[in-house]
Amino acid sequence: MSFTGQSATGPEESTARPAAASQRGLRRAVVVGGNRIPFARTGGAYTKSSNQDMLTTALDGLIARFGLQDERIGEVAAGAVLKHSRDFNLTREAVLGSALSAETPAYDLQQACATGLETVLGLSNKIRLGQIDSAIAGGVDSASDAPIAVSEGLREVLLDLNRAKTLPQRLRVLSRLRPKDLAPDAPNTGEPRTGLSMGEHQALTTAQWKITREAQDELAYNSHRNLAAAYDAGFFDDLLTPYRGLSRDSNLRADTTLEKLATLKPVFGKNLGAEATMTAGNSTPLTDGASTVLLASEEWADAHELPKLAAVIDGEAAAVDFVHGKDGLLMAPAFAVPRLLARNGLTLDDIDFFEIHEAFAGTVLSTLAAWEDEEFGRTRLGLEGALGSIDRSKLNVNGSSLAAGHPFAATGGRIVATLAKMLCEKGQVDGRPARGLISICAAGGQGVVAILEAL
């Protein structure tokens, strides 16, 4: 793989490189708090809700929690993966519909499932550079209210029709129309270059890393159990605002058991020859929802008498060549994390909370397996051996996407706010600030990862 040699950072190289950005005299960007609406399974409570309405609601809940009415925020960035063309200015429109000052600028960003985390990293960097003092990052997605496009054939005909000047010209254009052109073009999660769905791609990776059905079901079970326990403890009381009658994520099954999960039939990887292991229980369903995160400089947070939960330390993006089968579609974080750790002089042992987005249970387990693999560490990461293994009790301790659901662009905001609160509650570990790692895989073979630290 061409980029591993250039970008993966070996131990020698890391000592030669400058210290992490946080140590280079930049000011800190802190997470003040977050707000999201409960996530709803597609076709459920939010079937009639638009992205703009959900994002505006999530913003208004954040404004209410932190008293930001009429406040001019430095910048708001959010995005959606499934986006109507009319929503070209989605985030700015949500800001205008919210209780924020109308003088708050905003922009849309899109990096598939990494959208939410990338808005946090981009805005944090602006804060650290002193370009802005406050920011709101976020994301929203609705698979219920997804855009449906007209077919390419019909689109060309309509555009040509608009350009035609005379009646004969118009008739000639119309005569090109065929019945199949009238079929609408619905969005799907298939990769344009392989035609495979995300689930089928992951099934290849799951099989490659020999991840068992039992291990995947156990991860899904823990996700539901942990998320339900966090709700019961009131952990989400200041992270979430109800919406359309939901006050918890509708995908959460507090009473699920390993036995129940074991009864589900596989849905992906049924034609691979190997045993199919991926079910609806250990894969995330399509989900609707929105999330927001309030970021600020320490000075701004203090001046506004607002809490400072955690600092955004550093982030890293990676991509893999899944098209030619070199790596699995969702394996980019396996490369991004070692690079990020090395740049910050850290190892997996220095992390107190791992937030690894559960696109599929197999994704998390394949990534962990890769890090534990000697050969992968040597040949792909340029290390002397395996990157290492993690203490599973530190993984997704308040649940993750398998239980909460995964409205693509909203997942990053959910994880950042959740982790920041956990870090704040944890405080210090062995005389240093508690540290958390976020890892999010994304379509197109991409991944974005980040480190947060308690203050």
Added chain:
Amino acid sequence: MTDKYTQFVSRGIGKDVARKLGLPQPAVLRRYQPGQPLVPGPVLVQGTSTGADELAPALLSWDLDVRRHAVPREKLGAIILVLDELDGPEDLERPVLAAAASVRDLATGARVVTVSLTPASAPGPAAAAARQGVDGLLRSLAKELRAGATANGIMLADGVTTTSPSTLAALRFFLSGRSAFVDGQLLTVTSDEGKLPADPEKPLAGKVAVVTGAARGIGAAIARTLHRDGAILVVVDVPAAGDHLAAVANEVKGTALQLDITREDAGRRIIDHAVARHGRLDIVVHNAGITRDKLLANMDQGRWSSVIGVNIEAQLRINEALLASEHFRKSPRIVSVASTSGIAGNRGQTNYAASKGGVMGMVRATAPLLADHHGSINAVAPGFIETEMTARIPFATREIARRLNSLQQGGQPGDVAEAIAFLASDAAGGISGEVLRVCGQNLVGA
């Protein structure tokens, strides 16, 4: 805002029909709007005592047109009947009959306010009889007034004069549109405490106020009214009501705190939030409450314990935290929402009435505990109020319930909020341990 029947009989053909058929003719009440005159006409101060002589000039500073003698056939905005020198029942006759001559001249939405001394501190049986007599007189007069006019009384405890801060504050409240749905009530000024506001339109300027159960109904109205009067708001409700709560918080430009008040640490979390976000805590309004109605014979443990838990136990626990906190010591104010059910009882509401009776008991017993810090605690007991909750009562029952008071209509959530805002103000510091009813003088249960 006013119910449809009241609108119908207030003008045109509806007015004629109602009069000919002898149907109730509720008036459209005079409600407070910032900037409006305090009363709809001149104020007659009736009484010859020193207290009356001292009170009249104090009223001039409110830009009122004050009369010491009635001008025949002049429409009056209010009659203030000062009865603070009664040695026996015979002393009632002269001032009362003098005022009687002016009752017909009261304007629409006018006010009668008596100022007298509490019977409890009377020097002997004759004086006590006269003072208690004011109570019966006032309540009866309230039932005789028409066209949205109300009558209320202020009773002065030992050491309180007609110009004490809270006497003037109570008088201003009763004269204004803020007391639109308060009728036939006597409020005791218990001490000389209290401080009149720099700006009477912003009596809560700079105060940080917490309102529980603020997501909707009366709680949301309280938040809006306190905000209008200048307070900075922390609105509290259960996490499941968070969407409505966020809307209220954004409307009143405050902060939302999603919190179940029955949690063990609710008091600490409320104090922490107010102090961390707003630097202080001055006012706590215990409004959150639930009903789980059932005849006592059919009552179950769940209905009983949940109502007692939310409506009174949570308030007691939160008050304990407030009383122990160093952040709640600068003339703090607590106002609890009780209910006329807790006074007169209500079929099917043994649990609710027990909890609301409990609130009144708590308020009385907590007042001395706050006195050291110039604090006060009071309760407001609403009668029939037009809310989403009462809108669900079947039509006939609701129609009877809302007409059974001297004003022949239900109150608005804002009417309850006005009474709470008044008791939460610095000026009301001399009123503590009291219960003020906002019920339009409910005919049942005194």
